[in-house]
Amino acid sequence: MADGGVAGLVLAAGAGRRMGGPKALLRLSPCGPSLVERAIDRLHAAGVGEVHVVVGSAAASVTVHAEHAGGVVVEATDWDEGMGASLRRGLEVLDSTDAEAVLLMLVDLPDVSSDVHVRLLASAGGDLTDVLVRAAYGGVPGHPVLLGREHWKGVCESAVGDHGARDYLASQQPRLVECADLATGRDIDRPADV
Numbered sequence: 162m163a164d165g166g167v168a169g170l171v172l173a174a175g176a177g178r179r180m181g182g183p184k185a186l187l188r189l190s191p192c193g194p195s196l197v198e199r200a201i202d203r204l205h206a207a208g209v210g211e212v213h214v215v216v217g218s219a220a221a222s223v224t225v226h227a228e229h230a231g232g233v234v235v236e237a238t239d240w241d242e243g244m245g246a247s248l249r250r251g252l253e254v255l256d257s258t259d260a261e262a263v264l265l266m267l268v269d270l271p272d273v274s275s276d277v278h279v280r281l282l283a284s285a286g287g288d289l290t291d292v293l294v295r296a297a298y299g300g301v302p303g304h305p306v307l308l309g310r311e312h313w314k315g316v317c318e319s320a321v322g323d324h325g326a327r328d329y330l331a332s333q334q335p336r337l338v339e340c341a342d343l344a345t346g347r348d349i350d351r352p353a354d355v
Contacts, residue, residue, distance in 0.1 A: 166261035166289050167282060167307070169204035171232070172325070173197045173268035174217030174240035174247040179350045183219040184269040186226065187349075194230070196268050197223055201230035207278035209264055213254060215240075215247040243323035252313045261289035263313075265306045265326070272344045273304065281307050284338045295330065297337040298346035306335065 173185035173196075185197040194202065197214060204212045214232040216223040217240020224234045237250035248265075255263055262285070264278060277296055285292045285307055292309040295302050306326065308316060312333070319329040340346065 166259075167209050167285075168255055168258060168260035168263050169201070169209040169212035169266065170248075170251045170255065170263045171197065171200045171204070171212060171214045171227075171266050171268055172244060172247045172251065173200070173223055173227070174215050174220075174237050175244070175268075176218035176241070183223060184349065185216070185223045186219065187269075189271055195226045196271060197226045197232070198230040199271065200266055200268050201227060201232045203273070203275040204264060204266065204278060205231060206275035207264075207282060209278065209282075210260070211258070213251055215251045217241070217247060243321070244325040245320035245322050248320045248325050249317045252317055256310075256313060260310070262292050262307055262309045265304065265308055267304050267348060269348045269350070270304055270344075270346060271349060273346060274344060276343045277340045277346075278305060280340060280343065281305060281338055284336070293330075293333055293335040295335040295337055296340045296346060298339075298341045298344065300337075300339070301346075302330070302335075302337060303340075303346035306330065 177184040214227040239246040291311045294307040
């Protein structure tokens with residue numbers, strides 16, 4: 162499902178302190194792709210246009226992996242403020258493009274496949290600029306989130322610290338699209354999670 166009106170945004174700026182290093186660089190198998198490469202590949206496989214990747218901690222190394230997979234790198238110099246800074250920076254850059262919506266993804270969701278992305282994109286309906294759709298797993302809201310351009314300003318205003326878009330999404334109540342048959346949607350935070 163190719164749609165030039167939808168850009169991808171992968172938040173991959175964190176230091177991964179609980180993991181012992183940046184999760185973006187983590188490989189689930191010795192010869193496999195890094196998590197940032199997997200995220201970009203899956204968004205491209207779903208037909209998303211440009212995939213922007215926000216880097217911060219270990220920016221030079223993550224940039225190499227992101228560009229190798231065809232990602233457009235965006236640096237958040239204030240990444241250590243939390244996810245909110247990365248999200249604001251990514252949306253700020255996308256605001257200068259002609260994207261009507263963004264499919265927002267976290268880098269540390271290894272089992273969220275392109276099938277999940279395709280399902281969210283298929284559920285978007287006609288006008289992408291005001292779409293607000295979120296994947297759910299067993300009824301629990303998760304990622305990715307499909308954000309129409311009309312929501313970007315509100316998300317940026319509420320994205321502080323490590324909350325990202327959480328407060329905005331709680332106030333706006335996006336339409337949930339069940340995806341538990343495709344993935345768990347669980348993130349990995351510690352080595353034991355791998």
